Amino acid sequence: MSGVATTEFPALGRPAAPSAVAVAGSLVAAAIVGVRMAGIGGHPLVQSFVVIFTSIVVEALPFILLGALVAAAIEVFVPQSAFDRVARLPLGLQLPAAAVGGFAFPVCECGSVPVARRLIAKGMHPASGLAFMLAAPILNPIVLASTVIAYRGLGLSLQMAAGRVVLGLVLAVVAGWALGGESAAELLKSRPGEPTPARAVPVMAPPARSVSFADHLASDFFFMGSFVVAGAALAAALQTVIPQSLVAGLARTPVVGSLALMGIAFVLSLCSEADAFVAVSLTQFPIGAQLAFLVFGPAVDAKLALLYSASFRRRFVGRLLIVAVPVVLAGSLWFEALVR
Amino acid sequence: MRPGAVRASSHRHGFDKHSARAGALGLWSLVFAWLWLSGEMTRYLGPRTFWVAPFGAVALGGAAAVTAAGARRSSDRDELSAGDGARFGVLLLPLVAMLAVPGAQLGSQAAANKAPSGILVGAAAAAPGAPGSGPIGFRDIYYAGQSERYALERGLSDGMGVNLTGFITHPPGIPEGFFALTRFYVSCCAADAIPYSVVVRPPGPVVPSAYPDDRWLEIGGQLGQSDAGFMLFPHSIKPAKAPDDPYLY
Numbered sequence: 001m002s003g004v005a006t007t008e009f010p011a012l013g014r015p016a017a018p019s020a021v022a023v024a025g026s027l028v029a030a031a032i033v034g035v036r037m038a039g040i041g042g043h044p045l046v047q048s049f050v051v052i053f054t055s056i057v058v059e060a061l062p063f064i065l066l067g068a069l070v071a072a073a074i075e076v077f078v079p080q081s082a083f084d085r086v087a088r089l090p091l092g093l094q095l096p097a098a099a100v101g102g103f104a105f106p107v108c109e110c111g112s113v114p115v116a117r118r119l120i121a122k123g124m125h126p127a128s129g130l131a132f133m134l135a136a137p138i139l140n141p142i143v144l145a146s147t148v149i150a151y152r153g154l155g156l157s158l159q160m161a162a163g164r165v166v167l168g169l170v171l172a173v174v175a176g177w178a179l180g181g182e183s184a185a186e187l188l189k190s191r192p193g194e195p196t197p198a199r200a201v202p203v204m205a206p207p208a209r210s211v212s213f214a215d216h217l218a219s220d221f222f223f224m225g226s227f228v229v230a231g232a233a234l235a236a237a238l239q240t241v242i243p244q245s246l247v248a249g250l251a252r253t254p255v256v257g258s259l260a261l262m263g264i265a266f267v268l269s270l271c272s273e274a275d276a277f278v279a280v281s282l283t284q285f286p287i288g289a290q291l292a293f294l295v296f297g298p299a300v301d302a303k304l305a306l307l308y309s310a311s312f313r314r315r316f317v318g319r320l321l322i323v324a325v326p327v328v329l330a331g332s333l334w335f336e337a338l339v340r
Numbered sequence: 341m342r343p344g345a346v347r348a349s350s351h352r353h354g355f356d357k358h359s360a361r362a363g364a365l366g367l368w369s370l371v372f373a374w375l376w377l378s379g380e381m382t383r384y385l386g387p388r389t390f391w392v393a394p395f396g397a398v399a400l401g402g403a404a405a406v407t408a409a410g411a412r413r414s415s416d417r418d419e420l421s422a423g424d425g426a427r428f429g430v431l432l433l434p435l436v437a438m439l440a441v442p443g444a445q446l447g448s449q450a451a452a453n454k455a456p457s458g459i460l461v462g463a464a465a466a467a468p469g470a471p472g473s474g475p476i477g478f479r480d481i482y483y484a485g486q487s488e489r490y491a492l493e494r495g496l497s498d499g500m501g502v503n504l505t506g507f508i509t510h511p512p513g514i515p516e517g518f519f520a521l522t523r524f525y526v527s528c529c530a531a532d533a534i535p536y537s538v539v540v541r542p543p544g545p546v547v548p549s550a551y552p553d554d555r556w557l558e559i560g561g562q563l564g565q566s567d568a569g570f571m572l573f574p575h576s577i578k579p580a581k582a583p584d585d586p587y588l589y
């Protein structure tokens with residue numbers, strides 16, 4: 001479709017002139033040499049920032065690619081009639097089914113955004129697409145296995161994994177229902193060079209498919225990837241500058257503890273496949289607060305905030321926070337009361 | 341084509357977007373291959389995600405090939421817009437950071453920031469149910485200080501001899517003349533690194549400037565119990581080179 005898309009809806013903006021690219025390249029080279037000669041890289045703050053920033057990007061990029069691959073395959077190879085059939089299902093069935101579908105999609109949060117965006121653009125109800133997007137990074141088997149392993153030492157592996165599944169599902173369904181009430185065109189932010197959902201052209205000659213697949217794959221990868229890089233820079237800067245003890249010192253009670261760990265989860269922007277190992281180390285926080293960390297982080301964090309802003313319209317991040325914070329807080333308090 | 345559409349036929353002086361995409365994907369594929377083959381991946385990734393380096397090299401290389409093939413078969417030549425160029429630039433920033441600050445490491449600044457509380461011993465993790473095996477490490481010593489059962493099962497007690505390599509930190513609240521020997525433990529990537537420290541009581545008169553932050557040392561000595569857990573009383577302190585793999589797992 002992209003071959004069609006780029007013909008029908010060409011990229012906006014001026015073409016990048018070779019001279020401008022050459023100047024930009026020279027400036028970058030000069031900056032690298034300058035930083036190395038000035039010894040700025042030896043400063044501990046710079047070192048911490050570079051290691052954390054680069055590690056988040058290196059870990060996330062293959063998942064972005066995986067998400068872009070699936071999204072491109074959905075766009076090009078899944079017939080529109082399949083989405084039409086799904087779209088005809090009642091929302092009461094579509095929404096929880098989409099959330100539970102997260103079990104079958106083993107990528108972290110960076111990969112689920114392009115897939116959900118594509119599913120919504122192809123006709124899945126926006127509420128269901130959002131439920132899938134929020135559930136997949138929490139419910140996938142790798143994440144649940146890492147949660148079990150991390151909490152084995154405390155003898156709470158099954159409780160934490162079950163708590164994560166239940167609260168993750170509840171958050172996905174509630175947030176999907178609350179934020180997915182508008183049409184795809186109203187929810188999705190259009191991108192330069194991409195047809196809007198209403199204008200998408202469903203029919204494509206078979207020879208164009210490989211070209212279209214390649215174009216969608218690269219387009220999604222570069223679009224999502226650039227926002228993940230920006231988000232990783234934000235998360236690394238926050239991790240480098242803000243001491244975790246600043247928040248940890250505030251948090252002994254369940255309510256404040258849960259809110260504080262949601263704040264830490266936002267700042268750290270960890271991959272959902274690793275966050276349980278960090279959560280288990282936060283022993284000064286109540287167990288319910290640790291669950292809040294594990295459910296809130298994969299749904300809203302610094303790098304995702306930028307990615308969501310680029311993918312969805314109308315202050316999506318703020319509206320998601322308004323839904324996610326009370327749901328996760330209530331769930332974590334309920335879990336605390338159950339387990340304690 | 342709609343009026344106003346940019347077609348290559350009318351602007352042949354710009355870059356082809358598809359070729360630029362293939363080039364950027366290929367560049368990232370080479371970076372992942374380099375991280376994998378040089379062992380540099382240990383600077384950024386933990387053992388749970390080491391697979392990301394070869395996977396990234398192959399998958400991004402494959403995506404570059406698919407994109408390049410798609411560009412060859414496409415009848416249109418789309419020029420790289422300024423917006424596309426900016427996105428490419430952002431995506432290449434991590435490579436710029438790696439080149440500008442080669443061999444970057446997490447050190448005492450990160451240890452102070454990443455410790456979830458201001459307590460003396462940096463990290464605060466729960467003792468695992470089953471003790472580890474192999475030589476006694478930073479995490480064992482910390483767990484043993486928190487759990488008598490762990491200490492017993494790991495065979496860790498007062499007077500036990502240990503040999504540790506780490507970098508110097510001075511956590512808040514550490515007494516004058518003491519320092520902490522610290523290592524980061526990583527699960528998936530350096531962003532989730534957790535610092536574990538052992539307080540060291542150097543022998544002889546107190547000379548604070550003798551043990552500056554971030555200097556790597558190899559220390560042999562005996563463990564002794566204190567209020568804050570186990571402490572290390574050294575019998576040998578030797579300067580050490582920062583290991584190629586700076587993290588423990």
